[in-house]
Amino acid sequence: MQLVIQNLSKTYGNGVKALDNVSLTIPTGMFGLLGPNGAGKSTLMRILATLQEADSGSAMLGEIDVLKNKEAVRRVLGYLPQEFGVYPKVSAYQMLDHIALLKGVIDNGERKALVEALLQKVNLWEHRKRRIAGFSGGMKQRFGIAQSLIGEPKLIIVDEPTAGLDPGERNRFYNLLTEIGENVVVILSTHIVQDVQELCNNMAIINKGQLLFAGAPTDALREMKGRIWEKSIAKSEVEHYNAANKVISNKLIAGRPSIHIYSEADPGNGFIGVEPSLEDVFFGHINGAHNTVAA
Ligand code: ADP
Secondary structure: OOEEEEEEEEEOOOOOEEEEEEEEEEOOEEEEEEOOOOOOHHHHHHHHOOOOOOOEEEEEEOOEEOOOOHHHHHHOEEEEOOOOOOOOOOEHHHHHHHHHHHOOOOOHHHHHHHHHHHHHHOOOHHHOOOEHHHOOHHHHHHHHHHHHHOOOOOEEEEEOOOOOOOHHHHHHHHHHHHOOOOOOEEEEEEOOHHHHHHHOOEEEEEEOOEEEEEEOHHHHHHHHOOOEEEEEOOHHHHHHHHHHOOEEEEEEEOOEEEEEEEOOOOOOOOOEEOOOOHHHHHHHHHOOOOOOOOO
């Protein structure tokens, strides 16, 4: 099973082109959709989750036409939205039980076993009687994963799941995601490079509605090899370097700007060649220094 997206476009009423002719093939396993805020990630996720209409294009999940056969998609979909709204006064157990009922698990015994197993799986068993509204960000996300797993989904969409989580919560969430079966298409939409680095064997980068890269992170890194150069500069020099070079990132290290530039040849001038990171790949594409779309 794979998800094949072809020429998908979406323009909002205000004229914003959120998706511009996006074509992408997503195999089973963990797929990272990386892009800065406003790139069009949520628009794509909502269209695939049948919550929004595309203007044109197609998306096929195996034999299922995602844009036309919404009911069939919903039967095999697990969706964890960016903002997970919950009924404030309901406990984790009650809420999962309710969602399982809505998803068609009508047999009481079967539903009880399922809800209990899921609460164990996401490590919320001891909190099952607590109101979800009082949960930490990480606990809410783990609850979100539990509900998305009901019904043995074939497509799981997780939209910006780690934004706002502390490092410990993020790790627990990563571990949970890696336990999802290998035969499921899992799309993880995120602006956090580390999410993709730790979890995904395939990825795409989008910006301003356009696909800038699709492929394996290792291929992306290979393309950038020998082309990333670093230099520590004074704050007053930042403007100058921005004007003169393809600066792809500018980070403070111990209060002093450290810039990375993209250059196919040794730029000299005190720049030192560095091993590219996925962050270089991301900023290289986003900042327009290196724009090619892999097949
Ligand atoms: P991301 O999830 O990558 O942050 P979005 O898909 O939310 O990106 O947004 C892509 C672009 O579409 C942004 O410029 C955003 O402001 C715009 N946008 C998103 N939703 C709407 C909407 N309902 N109406 C108008 N513009 C929207």
